[in-house]
Amino acid sequence: MQAVTLDRDGAAPAARDDLARPSPGPDEVLVRVRASSINGFDVKAAAGAMRGAMDYRYPVVLGKDFAGEVEAIGGTSEFRVGDPVFGVLMRSYLGDGTWAEYVTVGGADGIARVPDGVELATAGVLGLAGATALDTLDALDVRPGDTVLVAGATGGVGALAVQYARLAGARVVATARPGPATDFVRDLGAAEVVDYTGDLTGQVRALAPDGVSRIVHLAGDGAPLAGLLAAGGRLASTIGFGPDQHPAAVSILAKPDRTDLDRLADDVQAGRVRVPVEHRYELDEVPRALTEFRGTLGKLAVSLP
Known part of the structure; x- marks a missing residue:
């Protein structure tokens, strides 16, 4: 699968297309990622600034936000294959991120359904x-x-x-x-x-x-x-x-949970809030996007096919 990774300590983030597709564990679902975004945390992680605070498990796939469809289910789940979902990875390490075609999402992560009328492209920039x-x-x-x-x-x-x-x-x-x-x-x-x-x-x-x-x-x-x-x-x-x-x-250290995610999605669906996006990047453009993060008006989005 295609992903944006840090391949070793000190390496710059780069796109590659030879990673194995992950498989969901017993309490996980596999999500086909269609949209993500760039957050301040991601910029720090890509620069290596989280070393000492978090374990970097190379090759590190970067990214925290995701939106897409459930591709497979590892065990019992409230979700079904094909469900549109979005959320935020909340893991104690850096390794299996969302700047990839597929990501596994477990019980410790924030995940919710995307309601009718909310595009995946919008949900992908909403979570964190x-x-x-x-x-x-x-x-x-x-x-x-x-x-x-x-x-x-x-x-x-x-x-x-x-x-x-x-x-x-x-x-x-x-x-x-x-x-x-x-x-x-x-x-x-x-x-x-x-x-x-x-x-x-x-x-x-x-x-x-x-x-x-x-x-x-x-x-x-x-x-x-x-x-x-x-x-x-x-x-x-x-x-x-x-x-x-x-x-x-x-x-404040945000902890996206189902309550937050459902509220955000409902507010976007109802038109009470909007998520302004200054620019959208394809996945292989993310390394450049990281250098353009500062001074933006709203979010920088990542689109996947």
């Missing part, structure tokens, strides 16, 4: 970014009347966090560069936009003199952002800014 956005906002307990500052609003997680904060009834202040990025986050529902390349603190204080009640920290330095919190406010970070750095901060 969407679950991260949901888990972050759940940790913040966002409610109507909150002012939520989303730092890193233009990325895949940020684009969904802006929409979910708005749906929760919050006033959303998003960070973005002037121009297309500002238009992008306003279109997603941001009430105000601040230029993170300028005086961010001054701009936010002008909009919220007493501070903001909630902060979604997806980019930038967490310390000055935490200084913008109102009394009783909270900050949730996906990039390692937690209670050791500030008492009002919590560090």
Whole structure:
């Protein structure tokens, strides 16, 4: 089968077409992958930055998001061959990823059915970014009347966090560069936009003199952002800014489960949220896509035949 792999320690990611198709174990299903995406985690893994934290089992097939059809079932399963499914691999090691024509998905991974009306191409970019956005906002307990500052609003997680904060009834202040990025986050529902390349603190204080009640920290330095919190406010970070750095901060490690995935799919199906995609790449183009990850508006998608 075709896949994008790291073949040895220090190697650059590359496409190859000679890997054996995996077989599902007793608690697994085999998925014919039709769509995936590129996440910040994938970029770090491809660069070798997860060494020490996770075991690299070479050749490492990269990728976490997937959408496709169930091809085979290894044992008893609620799924049937042909079911459209999507989700996120949540393994403790790097080895059998989703940037491949086939992947086995087990009980520890997040997997759900794709509902009618949702394309596999959309489901393939939804899982990890969407679950991260949901888990972050759940940790913040966002409610109507909150002012939520989303730092890193233009990325895949940020684009969904802006929409979910708005749906929760919050006033959303998003960070973005002037121009297309500002238009992008306003279109997603941001009430105000601040230029993170300028005086961010001054701009936010002008909009919220007493501070903001909630902060979604997806980019930038967490310390000055935490200084913008109102009394009783909270900050949730996906990039390692937690209670050791500030008492009002919590560090988020997304754990996509069936509840999250079903909610995301239902919201996309109903038109409550959308997953903006800046560019789609074929599988053999993924090594180039990894170099183009930063500064995108929304997601980078991967398509398979």
